[in-house]
Amino acid sequence: xxxxxAIGVTKSFGGLTAVNNxxxxxxxxxxxxxxxxxxxxxxxxxxxxxxxxxxTSGVINFLGKEIHKLKPFDITITGIARTxxxxxxxxxxxxxxxxxxxxxxxxxANLANVIFKTKKATVEQEKAREKVQRIIEFLGLESVANExxxxxxxxxxxxxxxxxxxxxxxxxxxxxxxxxxxxTQEKVEMQSLIRKIRDEGYTVLLIExxxxxxxxxxxxxxVLDYGNKIAEGKPNEVQRDERVISAYLGxxxx
Amino acid sequence: MGNLADVLIKLSIATVILYFVIKILxxxxxxxxxxxxxxxxxxxxxxxxxxxxxxxxxxxxxxxYPYILRTSVVAIMYVVLALSLNFxxxxxxxxxxxxxAFYGIGAYVTALLMVNFKISFWIALIASAIVAGFFxxxxxxxxxxxxxxxLAITTIGxxxxxxxxxxxxxxxTRGPAGIPGIPSPKIFGFTISNNIxxxxxxxxxxxxxxxxxxxxxHSRLGQGFIAVRDDEIAAEAMGINSTYxxxxxxxxxxxxxxxxxxxxxxFVHYVNPDNFTYMESVTILCMVVLGGxxxxxxxxxxxxxxxxxxxxxxGIALYRYAIYGLLLILxxxxxxxxxxxxxxxxxxxxxxxxxxxxxxxxxWRTNSSK
Numbered sequence: 022x023x024x025x026x027a028i029g030v031t032k033s034f035g036g037l038t039a040v041n042n043x044x045x046x047x048x049x050x051x052x053x054x055x056x057x058x059x060x061x062x063x064x065x066x067x068x069x070x071x072x073x074x075x076x077t078s079g080v081i082n083f084l085g086k087e088i089h090k091l092k093p094f095d096i097t098i099t100g101i102a103r104t105x106x107x108x109x110x111x112x113x114x115x116x117x118x119x120x121x122x123x124x125x126x127x128x129x130a131n132l133a134n135v136i137f138k139t140k141k142a143t144v145e146q147e148k149a150r151e152k153v154q155r156i157i158e159f160l161g162l163e164s165v166a167n168e169x170x171x172x173x174x175x176x177x178x179x180x181x182x183x184x185x186x187x188x189x190x191x192x193x194x195x196x197x198x199x200x201x202x203x204x205t206q207e208k209v210e211m212q213s214l215i216r217k218i219r220d221e222g223y224t225v226l227l228i229e230x231x232x233x234x235x236x237x238x239x240x241x242x243x244v245l246d247y248g249n250k251i252a253e254g255k256p257n258e259v260q261r262d263e264r265v266i267s268a269y270l271g272x273x274x275x
Numbered sequence: 276m277g278n279l280a281d282v283l284i285k286l287s288i289a290t291v292i293l294y295f296v297i298k299i300l301x302x303x304x305x306x307x308x309x310x311x312x313x314x315x316x317x318x319x320x321x322x323x324x325x326x327x328x329x330x331x332x333x334x335x336x337x338x339x340y341p342y343i344l345r346t347s348v349v350a351i352m353y354v355v356l357a358l359s360l361n362f363x364x365x366x367x368x369x370x371x372x373x374x375x376a377f378y379g380i381g382a383y384v385t386a387l388l389m390v391n392f393k394i395s396f397w398i399a400l401i402a403s404a405i406v407a408g409f410f411x412x413x414x415x416x417x418x419x420x421x422x423x424x425x426l427a428i429t430t431i432g433x434x435x436x437x438x439x440x441x442x443x444x445x446x447x448t449r450g451p452a453g454i455p456g457i458p459s460p461k462i463f464g465f466t467i468s469n470n471i472x473x474x475x476x477x478x479x480x481x482x483x484x485x486x487x488x489x490x491x492x493h494s495r496l497g498q499g500f501i502a503v504r505d506d507e508i509a510a511e512a513m514g515i516n517s518t519y520x521x522x523x524x525x526x527x528x529x530x531x532x533x534x535x536x537x538x539x540x541x542f543v544h545y546v547n548p549d550n551f552t553y554m555e556s557v558t559i560l561c562m563v564v565l566g567g568x569x570x571x572x573x574x575x576x577x578x579x580x581x582x583x584x585x586x587x588x589x590g591i592a593l594y595r596y597a598i599y600g601l602l603l604i605l606x607x608x609x610x611x612x613x614x615x616x617x618x619x620x621x622x623x624x625x626x627x628x629x630x631x632x633x634x635x636x637x638x639w640r641t642n643s644s645k
Contacts, residue, residue, distance in 0.1 A: 071512065097514035105512075111505035113569075113618045114498075122502045126514025128495050132523065135494035136487055142494065149495075169618070189514050 023082075024049045024193055024224050025070070025101075030079035030089075032065055039065040041248040042079070047193065047226055052219050054227040054235045057245035058268060063228045064106065066245065067197055070226075071103050072096040084192065098126050102191035104182040106198045106228075110170040116181050117166045120156055123188025124149035156184045159221075160214070176207045180214070193224045200231050212238055236260065244268065286597060293601055297609050304614050311572060312620045327482075334474040344470045348542065350582040351477045352535055357562040357578035358484045358571070359531035364560070365569035365617070366497060367524035368504025369419065370427045373434030374559050377407040377529040379441065379551030381536025386454040386546045387447070396460030400537045407533025408526045415525035419518060434556055441548040453547025457540050473542050480538060484531055488571050491527075500524055501569070565606055567613025567620075576614050 026046040032039050040062045047053050055063050068074045070081060072093040081089040088096050097103075102123070111119050128149055130142035157166050160180045165173055170181050179199055186194055196215070200208045212234055219225055229235045235242060236256040244252040244259060246268040252259050259265055314322070337343045356378060363371045381403035388399040418429045441448045448454070459468045460476065467476055491497040502510040503517045510517050540546050558581065566577020584602070588595040612619065 073508075092516075093511040094514045094516050097512060103512055105509065109506050109509035109512075111502050111509065113501060113505055113621075115621070118498060122498060122510070122513050122515070125495055125499050125502070130495055132491075132496065132527075135496055136490050138490065146495065169621075185513060 022049045023047070024084060025226075026082045027066075027070070028080045028082070030066070030069060030081060031077045032062075032069055032074055033077045038248050040069065040076075040245075043245070043248075043250045045243055045250065045253075047224060049192075049224055050219065050222070051240045052215065052225045052227065052238050054229055054239040054242045055245060056229065056232075056235055056242060060247075061245040061268075062248040063245055064197065065248075067103070067195060067226075067228060070096075071101060071195065094126070097189050097191075100190070100192035101195060102186035102189040102193075103195040104179070104186050104197055104199060106201065108175075108178050108182055110178060110181060110185075112169075112171045114170060115167050116162055116170045116173070116184075117153060117157065119170045119181055120153045120184045120188045121149065123185045123190075124152060127190055153188055156187050159187075159217075160184050176203060176210070179203075179211070183214070183218070187218070187223070191223065193226060194218065195226045195228075197228050198230060199227070200229060200234050208234055285594070286601070289594070289598060290601055290605070293598075293605055294609075297602070297605050301610050304610065305619070308615050308619045311615070330478060334471045338471055341470060344474060346583065346586055348470060348474050348477055350579045351474070351481050352538060352542070353559070353562060353578040353582045354481050354575050355477065355484050355535040355538075356532055356559050357566065357574045358481075358488055359528045359535065360559050360563050361488065361569065361571070361574045362491075362500075362524045362528035362531070364563050365574065366492065366500035366504065367521050368500075369521055369524065370423055371430045371525070371528070372427045372553075372556050372560060373414075373430035373432070373437075374528070374532055375551045375553070375555035376434040376437040377411060377532035378536040378539070378555065378559075379437060379546075379548075380407045380410055380529075381533030382540040382546045382550065383441065383448060383454070383536075384533070385537035385540040386457050389457055389541070390454055396458075396537075396541055397462075400534055403533040403537035404530040405533075407536065408530030411526040411529025412522060414529075415522040419521040419525065431553060431556075434551075434553055438548050438551055438553075441551070448548075451548060453545055455545045457544045457546070459544070460541050467541075473538075477538055477542075480534060485571060485575070487527075487531075492569075492571065496520070496523070504569075561603060565603065565613055567615040567617055570613065570615045570617035570620055572620070573613050573615030573617065580614070 023046045028044055030043045030045070031041055043066065055066065057063050065074065069076050069089065072088070072091050072095070076089050079089070080087060083096075083099060083101060086099065088099060088101075091099070111122060114122070128145045130139070130145055133139075134142040157163055160183065162177065162180060162184065165177060170178065173181065183194075183196070183199070199215070200211045203211060208231060215225060215227070215238055227235065227239065239256050241254065242256050242259045243250055244262070244265050246264075251264045251268060252262040254262075311319070333347065334344055337347070356374070359377075360371065360374045363369050363374075384403040384406045385396070385399040388394040388402060389396060394402075414430070414433050418426055421429060442450055444450070459466050461467070467473060499510070499515050499520050502513065502515055503520050507517050539550070562577040562581045563574050564577075565581060566575065567573025585595060585599055588598055591598065610616075
């Protein structure tokens with residue numbers, strides 16, 4: 022079943038077309054990767070899905086609902102969560118509090134509820150804490166749960182960011198270069214973590230430069246170059262595609 | 276010229292001395308922060324009861340010193356004002372520099388209602404909160420899309436416009452002459468007329484504000500504010516409607532500032548536009564920043580210190596404001612996180628390395644995002 026579908030999506034900034042008439046879809050339960058050289062439009066495409074930009078033309082459907090005109094926070098509420106290429110954790114919060122923020126959009130106590138500490142607010146808060154606790158265990162962050170998140174090593178910060186995204190209870194998880202800046206060992210761990218997340222029933226869209234990681238875990242790979250989708254398919258098919266090879270390695274003249 | 280040299284030498288000496296004094300005090304503040312931060316819930320509650328107890332019997336002890344009592348009332352009023360700005364600046368991270376406008380709106384609403392319509396103080400108090408909150412909303416909706424310095428300029432403009440309205444709308448506000456003869460509040464048939472009565476009245480308002488601040492901070496909404504303050508883009512990506520939260524913070528801050536204004540009107544029985552100038556906003560801002568952005572005990576302490584300090588410095592009349600200014604400058608250099616740093620309060624000793632710098636960037640970071 023198609024969980025996300027982009028039809029003819031184009032985004033231009035003035036004269037520059039960053040994403041050009043891209044058709045793309047993600048099936049439920051898949052790990053799909055979006056790759057391409059620097060400046061190919063991957064992050065722009067990500068930002069279109071998450072509502073940071075509105076497409077110049079085209080439609081994005083998520084769970085049968087048009088989302089390309091929604092604000093970022095509304096899109097998160099409909100079930101798409103993301104991480105950032107350059108980690109953006111809340112710097113004054115602990116790991117627990119950071120992940121707890123993910124539950125913000127799944128709780129609804131209003132001002133009166135929280136000031137009078139009504140039963141609704143307390144029960145809801147308790148449930149949210151339990152969910153966050155489970156996510157922390159899932160990610161193996163128990164020992165650092167009460168540390169200030171930005172004081173952790175890089176790899177752990179990435180996991181906290183993923184945890185925060187999972188706490189919004191998404192159907193689709195968007196990971197923007199989750200292995201960037203990691204060493205080989207950490208990359209292997211990240212790879213198994215992404216698999217584990219998929220096995221929990223989430224669908225994953227990945228932007229990644231590390232080909233070993235991408236080819237190792239993706240069910241499908243789509244390749245962008247200069248804003249155009251130049252290939253899509255199983256990892257081994259894409260690897261052999263001539264246009265992909267020339268986009269990455271350059272074309273032989275003559 | 277000899278005179279100027281003399282002044283400069285004295286100030287230089289003062290700077291050096293103050294630098295070391297604040298360095299030492301800074302260690303003390305760290306200790307206090309850690310002690311509060313690492314306190315168990317039970318002990319903390321006991322401490323709060325003790326402080327409340329002291330505050331309740333304080334006026335009976337100092338009733339023979341009307342000057343001290345009156346200064347205490349003013350200090351507590353500034354606690355309320357600083358905490359009200361803390362919603363906007365400390366929690367939601369929005370640099371609002373026109374806070375005295377809401378304070379002024381509250382004061383004038385109460386003055387007009389009580390003088391012209393003989394309405395009871397309690398109704399005027401609530402009306403002041405509602406009207407000020409409404410203006411907070413009116414200002415918030417168009418301006419909260421702006422960030423950092425742009426928002427600051429807009430709010431300064433708002434404060435000035437309000438002051439000019441108070442000066443020029445003579446038919447209603449009597450202009451610079453102000454509104455005299457604001458009656459004292461009545462409760463259960465008693466009139467609150469002496470300083471002790473006012474002390475308890477403002478203390479009640481302060482408890483109310485601390486209560487709301489604390490409940491809010493530890494709720495989903497409060498954490499939402501902090502998320503918006505720390506990183507608005509990430510907050511939006513987590514499903515937080517940041518515009519809504521910022522407006523909420525603005526309305527709350529404005530409404531409580533309005534209540535402080537309402538109290539002020541009956542306390543001095545007279546309001547005029549000079550009470551609500553830009554300088555007033557800056558003073559409140561200093562209290563919040565000096566105390567520690569977002570930290571409730573810090574902001575309370577900041578308000579008390581900055582009210583008492585100018586009074587305590589009266590002894591050195593000539594240098595009073597120079598020293599006051601020096602203290603602010605040195606304090607911000609040595610302890611950018613404020614007296615009681617919110618982050619340190621939470622993290623205990625763990626985040627020693629991060630102490631000041633992080634809170635420091637709160638106001639400015641909002642510029643860089645997007």
